[in-house]
Amino acid sequence: MSTNLESLEIIDAQIHEPWPGKPLDEDMKPQTSLWQVELAREAMDAIGVDIALAVTSEAFIELAHQRYPGRFPGVHTLFHTHPDLASEVRRIRANPAMVAGRALVGDFINARMRPEFAAGVFDPIYATAEEVGLPIFNSTHGGCAHMAAVAERHPNLILIVDHIGVAQHPVSPPETMTWAPFEDLLELAKYPNVHVKLCGAPLLSQENYPYEDVWPNLDRMFAAFGHDRILWGSDYTRLRSADLPKGDRPRRRGITYGENLNYLLHSGHLTYEQKALVLGGNARRLFNLPPASQDWGPPPMSWGFGR
Structure with a gap:
């Protein structure tokens, strides 16, 4: 087997729809989803990401599925305000453009669990998802300890804890971003149906790239869960807006998509097999x-360059 890093298939477990740097003109707005799909594709091509799970609008997911079948598997956000969550889960499972659901059990505004979670409003999501085989991402914003009860009640349901279980800025308030809930995440490792989305760790670094100071905690996570229950996600449109890395820069550019991937891809903490x-x-x-397709790009030269 090759151990060349360029031979790795790279799958990003979370992107949101990117937006142009400036608002679109009115006559362009009907093509918003097209712009977003192509911006995402170009960003992925630029750093070598083959597939990205699209945690976005259905308009983006459906258009991406039409243009690049299999490259942007959809993750549908299941809002607790929906009047029939069980039927919504079944609808998503039946859609070939979708591969998972997402439950917003934590409130990003205050980094607390939503009261609806304790009230059982999310229960139909988990029960139906287990029945139909739909994996569920869980945005806990630091409340990952509460997922233990779900894992126990639904042992055949694939549960993924977003953002290594901690609240993260930008989105949650800066003061809520701490490693403290990470201890609760490690406790979830005893449930074999619980997986972790390794996303946003560089935000908790006190250093610039390659964020070496996050590894003591990441090493503990890998020791607890193993390397077969952790999947990388970039959430690059959020991390690029962070007030990081530290130091002098001609412009604020946050944590770039490339840095987000390469601190893992080129790390000596993981073997080739573990990175795979x-x-x-x-x-x-x-x-x-589905298998990757040679039709995904990069796009051919079409403007006469090099002639």
Whole structure:
């Protein structure tokens, strides 16, 4: 087997729809989803990401599925205000463009669990998802300890804890971003149906790239869960807006998509085989993804350059 990093299939377990740097003109707005799909594709091509799970609008997911079948598997956000969550889960499972659901059990505004979680409003999501085999991402914003009860009640349901279980800025308030809930995440490792989305760790670094100071905690996470229950996600449109890395820069550019991937891809903390799992293999297995296609690009030269 090759150990060349360029031979790895890279699957990003979370992107949101990117937006142009400036508002679109009125006559362009009907093509918003097209712009977003192509911006995402170009960003992925630029750093070598083969597939990205699209945690976005259905308009983006459906258009991406039409243009690049299999490259943007959809993750549908299941809002607790929906009047029939069980039927919504079944609808998503039946859609070939979708591979998972997402439950917003934590409130990003205050980094607390939503009261609806304790009231049982999310229960139909988990019960129906277990029945139909739909993996569920869980945005806990630091409340990952509460997922233990769900894992116990639904042992055949694939549960993925977003953002290594901690609240993260930008989105949650800066003061809520701490490693403290990470201890609760490690406790979840005893449930074999619980997986972790390795996303946003550089935000908790006190250093610039390659964020070496996050590894003591990441090493503990890998020791607890193993390398076959952790999948990398970038959430690059959020991390690029962070007030990081530290130091003098001509412009604020946050944590770039490339830095987000490369601190893992080029790390000496993981073997080639472990990188193959975390950076793609686990996502491919969990979501039963189709093979990559040679039709995905990069786009051909069409403007006469080099002639």
